[in-house]
Every structure is written in structure tokens, then in C-alpha cells.
Amino acid sequence: MTVMSQPHEVRRQEMADRLIGGSMRRSYNSAIDIDWDAPQDPDLFYLPPETISLYGTPLWEQMTHAQRVELSRQEAANMLSRAVWFENTLNQGLLRAMLYQDPTSRNVHYALTEIGDETRHMIMFGRTVSAIGARPYRLSKLEAWTVQRLPSLYKGLLLWGAALCGEELLDDLQRKYARHPDLQPIMQQVMRIHVAEEARHIRYAREGVLRRLAHSRWYERRLARELNGIAAFVLRRIFYDKEVYRRCGLDVGEAMRQARANEPVNAIRRESFRGLYEFFEDIGMMGRFSRRMWRRYGFLE
Numbered sequence: 001m002t003v004m005s006q007p008h009e010v011r012r013q014e015m016a017d018r019l020i021g022g023s024m025r026r027s028y029n030s031a032i033d034i035d036w037d038a039p040q041d042p043d044l045f046y047l048p049p050e051t052i053s054l055y056g057t058p059l060w061e062q063m064t065h066a067q068r069v070e071l072s073r074q075e076a077a078n079m080l081s082r083a084v085w086f087e088n089t090l091n092q093g094l095l096r097a098m099l100y101q102d103p104t105s106r107n108v109h110y111a112l113t114e115i116g117d118e119t120r121h122m123i124m125f126g127r128t129v130s131a132i133g134a135r136p137y138r139l140s141k142l143e144a145w146t147v148q149r150l151p152s153l154y155k156g157l158l159l160w161g162a163a164l165c166g167e168e169l170l171d172d173l174q175r176k177y178a179r180h181p182d183l184q185p186i187m188q189q190v191m192r193i194h195v196a197e198e199a200r201h202i203r204y205a206r207e208g209v210l211r212r213l214a215h216s217r218w219y220e221r222r223l224a225r226e227l228n229g230i231a232a233f234v235l236r237r238i239f240y241d242k243e244v245y246r247r248c249g250l251d252v253g254e255a256m257r258q259a260r261a262n263e264p265v266n267a268i269r270r271e272s273f274r275g276l277y278e279f280f281e282d283i284g285m286m287g288r289f290s291r292r293m294w295r296r297y298g299f300l301e
């Protein structure tokens with residue numbers, strides 16, 4: 001039997017074909033699909049207030065409305081900046097895998113289409129940071145060095161698992177952001193575009209996880225099961241971070257303590273993780289170490 005005649009390979013190519021069709025019908029170009037010059041209302045939040053790390057805490061109660069809006073702007077800029085490097089590493093993972101794959105396959109063509117989506121997202125996120133009047137959150141040299149190592153870890157199940165951890169959890173939150181009535185319109189537009197295009201990536205990554213699970217060696221499954229919890233460490237910093245509080249002129253230690261203990265906001269994050277957590281549990285992809293990490297960084301009770 002040739003590789004292509006195996007049923008799972010046929011299904012994979014058919015799915016890639018469908019996803020390429022979807023990309024052709026529904027893709028966006030932020031250069032024309034976002035109104036970059038529209039005026040921004042200084043009273044509107046850049047993230048829904050109830051999702052902001054300090055919402056409802058004693059520190060929040062002491063802040064003026066303008067300070068709260070500024071915190072939402074900084075948290076949005078932090079999230080967008082980190083999303084840029086995360087998408088960078090996933091693209092590198094896909095490109096590296098491609099060196100071993102058949103360039104005529106539809107699967108490779110879809111991976112290239114997805115890389116195209118992600119490069120457009122990186123432009124969109126970078127442009128949004130400057131459009132909302134913030135400075136980007138850049139990686140330190142040591143962080144960049146560490147992040148540079150990630151694509152060499154992204155192989156097989158680990159690549160698909162990492163993609164899902166980044167994409168599914170943020171997707172759930174971004175759907176809430178996109179629908180929120182009191183958000184800056186520019187943030188709603190960005191989130192709507194991202195949610196629409198990421199839906200394809202999530203389908204592709206879920207299929208990738210299931211396919212690799214069926215054809216991987218025990219040690220690959222073991223690694224993916226135990227290492228997906230590292231994503232919790234990375235993702236926590238998307239939601240609250242010392243540098244954000246420093247830029248807002250807050251007492252950093254106190255802000256970190258109050259954010260960590262902010263149960264209603266933590267509950268929103270846990271809810272966003274639930275779908276992925278259940279998926280991982282169902283397919284045996286949640287190991288003890290990972291579960292501990294997800295719990296430690298506030299994504300599990």
C-alpha cells in the first residue's frame with residue numbers, strides 16, 4: 001500500500017483541501033479590513049474590564065477610570081506582543097517539519113497557507129500595538145534565546161499540542177472580547193479577524209494531535225503529555241505581568257499578589273481552558289506534571 005492510499009492519509013489530504021478552500025473564501029487583510037485611523041474614545045477599554053487582571057481588587061478600587069483604561073491598554077499591548085513571538089515559533093515549527101514532507105501534498109500547501117495567515121496576524125498585532133498608542137513588550141536577550149529553542153522541541157505531537165495550547169485558550173477569550181459591547185472598536189475588529197482565521201488552525205491542530213496520537217511512539221506521547229503544562233507558564237504572562245504594572249506606575253509586588261489572588265478573573269481564564277483540558281483528558285494527553293503546571297499558573301482548580 002502506498003502512503004497516499006492509506007485511509008488516514010487520504011482523510012488528511014481531504015481535510016487540507018477543505019481548509020485551503022475555507023482560507024480562499026474567508027481571509028482578511030488587516031491593511032484594508034481595519035480602520036486604523038478611526039478615532040479612539042479615551043473612555044473605552046482595550047480589553048473587557050471584567051477580564052483585566054486587577055478588576056475588582058483593592059488596587060482597582062483606588063484607580064481612576066483613566067488609570068483603569070491605561071491598564072487595559074497595557075494588558076492588550078502585552079497580549080498582542082507575546083502573540084507575535086508565539087506565532088513566530090509556530091511558523092518555524094511548521095517550516096522545519098516541511099523539510100521532511102512532500103511539497104506536492106495538499107497538507108503542505110495548507111501548512112503554508114496557515115503560515116501566511118500567521119504572518120498577516122503578526123503584522124496586524126504589531127500594528128495594533130502602535131495604533132492604540134502603546135509600546136511593544138519586547139523579549140529580553142535571554143528570553144529571545146530561550147524562545148529560539150522552542151521550535152526544535154516542536155515535533156510531531158508536541159508541535160500540535162503547543163499550537164492548541166496557544167490557540168484554543170486565547171480563541172475562547174478573544175470570542176468574548178470580540179462580542180463585548182464596550183470595547184474599543186479597533187480591538188473588536190482585530191479579535192474578529194483573528195477568531196475567524198484561527199478556527200481553521202484549531203481544526204488543523206486538533207486533527208494533527210489525533211493523527212499523531214494514533215501513529216506515535218510511546219515516548220513521543222509521554223513527552224507531549226508531560227510537557228504541555230509548560231504552556232501554562234508562558235500563557236500566564238500573557239494575562240498579567242510585572243512590566244505591565246511597572247508601566248502603569250503601580251506597586252509591582254502588590255499588583256502581582258492581588259492579580260494572583262483575583263478569583264473572579266482567574267475563573268474566566270479557567271473557563272477558557274476547560275474545552276482544551278477536557279479534550280486532552282479524553283485522549284490521554286494530560287500528564288501529572290502538566291496538570292500540576294496548569295493548576296499552579298491558574299488555569300485549573
Ligand SMILES: [Fe+2]
Nearest residue numbers: 087118121198
Ligand atoms: Fe494567529
Ligand SMILES: [Fe+2]
Nearest residue numbers: 118167198201
Ligand atoms: Fe494560528
